[in-house]
Amino acid sequence: MTTKNADIGLVGLAVMGQNLALNIADHGYTIAVYNRDPKKMVNFIEECKKNEPSHENVVGHADLASFVLSIKRPRKIVLLVKAGSGLVTFGASTSAGVPESFAHETIVLPLNDIEALKHCMETYKDEIACAIIEPIPANNGLLLQEKTFLLALRELCTNTTFYCFLMR
Numbered sequence: 001m002t003t004k005n006a007d008i009g010l011v012g013l014a015v016m017g018q019n020l021a022l023n024i025a026d027h028g029y030t031i032a033v034y035n036r037d038p039k040k041m042v043n044f045i046e047e048c049k050k051n052e053p054s055h056e057n058v059v060g061h062a063d064l065a066s067f068v069l070s071i072k073r074p075r076k077i078v079l080l081v082k083a084g085s086g087l088v089t090f091g092a093s094t095s096a097g098v099p100e101s102f103a104h105e106t107i108v109l110p111l112n113d114i115e116a117l118k119h120c121m122e123t124y125k126d127e128i129a130c131a132i133i134e135p136i137p138a139n140n141g142l143l144l145q146e147k148t149f150l151l152a153l154r155e156l157c158t159n160t161t162f163y164c165f166l167m168r
Contacts, residue, residue: 006032012080025057
């Protein structure tokens with residue numbers, strides 16, 4: 001829709017995605033948004049223009065190429081997906097609209113393995129933008145992360161350039 005450079009991108013404009021996008025925009029960041037259903041994105045942008053003071057910070061894109069190219073480097077993209085979208089299926093996308101390439105770019109680590117986490121962050125330090133974790137993932141048997149693991153993740157992200165997203 002526009003070529004304004006975004007600070008961050010967000011894929012997935014269901015209720016959580018819309019609210020997260022507005023929260024980011026309200027904090028002064030420009031956010032590019034994309035949804036697999038272009039009508040949903042257009043409706044969201046129209047509603048923003050009518051109701052949101054920070055609507056100029058929300059930039060909609062109807063195709064993935066323009067979406068990705070609109071985000072400043074290093075690109076930071078939040079990908080919101082339905083449960084079972086490739087994260088616990090070892091790269092096999094099970095959610096409509098999630099390209100296989102997105103699922104294949106996901107690094108899955110053993111549960112609560114701090115050494116594997118450190119090794120991954122060191123090995124891929126120039127390729128990883130963020131760590132995303134759901135501390136209490138209920139969609140795969142309620143596998144709980146240990147508090148020591150979550151604290152180690154937070155500390156490692158704080159001491160690097162990685163963002164840390166705790167999903168709930």
